[in-house]
Amino acid sequence: MPTVLSDRDRRKRDDRPDGAFYDEPRFVTHADDAFLARLTALYDSVTEPGDRVLDAMSSWVSHLPDTEYERVVGHGLNEAELAANDRLDEFVVRDLNADPSLPFDDGTFDVVCCALSVQYLQYPGPVFAAFARVLAPGGTVVVSFSNRMFPTKAVRAWRAASMGDRAGLVERYLDAGGFDVVDRIAERPGEDPFYAVVGTNP
Numbered sequence: 001m002p003t004v005l006s007d008r009d010r011r012k013r014d015d016r017p018d019g020a021f022y023d024e025p026r027f028v029t030h031a032d033d034a035f036l037a038r039l040t041a042l043y044d045s046v047t048e049p050g051d052r053v054l055d056a057m058s059s060w061v062s063h064l065p066d067t068e069y070e071r072v073v074g075h076g077l078n079e080a081e082l083a084a085n086d087r088l089d090e091f092v093v094r095d096l097n098a099d100p101s102l103p104f105d106d107g108t109f110d111v112v113c114c115a116l117s118v119q120y121l122q123y124p125g126p127v128f129a130a131f132a133r134v135l136a137p138g139g140t141v142v143v144s145f146s147n148r149m150f151p152t153k154a155v156r157a158w159r160a161a162s163m164g165d166r167a168g169l170v171e172r173y174l175d176a177g178g179f180d181v182v183d184r185i186a187e188r189p190g191e192d193p194f195y196a197v198v199g200t201n202p
Helices: 033-046 079-083 124-134 156-160 163-177
Strands: 052-056 071-076 090-093 109-115 135-145 180-187 194-200
Touching: 033 109, 033 135, 033 194, 052 124, 071 079, 079 090, 109 124, 124 135, 124 163, 135 163, 156 163, 163 180, 163 194
Parallel strands: 052 071, 052 109, 071 090, 109 135
Antiparallel strands: 135 194, 180 194
16 A cells, blocks of 8 residues: 655644544534535535445534435544534544544445545545445545644644645545545635545445
């Protein structure tokens, strides 16, 4: 598996374990309403009723449309936030920077969503390979981001990049995981720019 980030590029200003930083719940959204509405519309366009969805690096809200999915599983770092997310059927707490594996069987999901969190991944290659493993063949991954972040916890490569370069970084992450990039979106529906990269699992 190719090394996507060098040791220098994966550095964080705050190098304490992420679990310590996320120990206290933050019941806030990390983008404006126009961004979140655009994200929900994107999810609506790439999912179908009956899909099995993994909301990776999630929190207390998933931004999914009002679609009847077979199962929605959340993953994140704060148990209280995940427990408050009424869109989830179940959830797991795991620090992907400490352990990039996922506790699910191969092909468990049809869609993996990763919203407003990809900037914190230090080992994106193994994480995206894990996304590919738990996705069924032909499954979809949606990675969305804006210009907001916790700057002390974002990796150096992300902090130093322009928004366009960040989209390129995400495409490299997808490539490292074995995905085919099928869509790239750059819009400004409100104050926060909306970026998303969509991939499929061949």
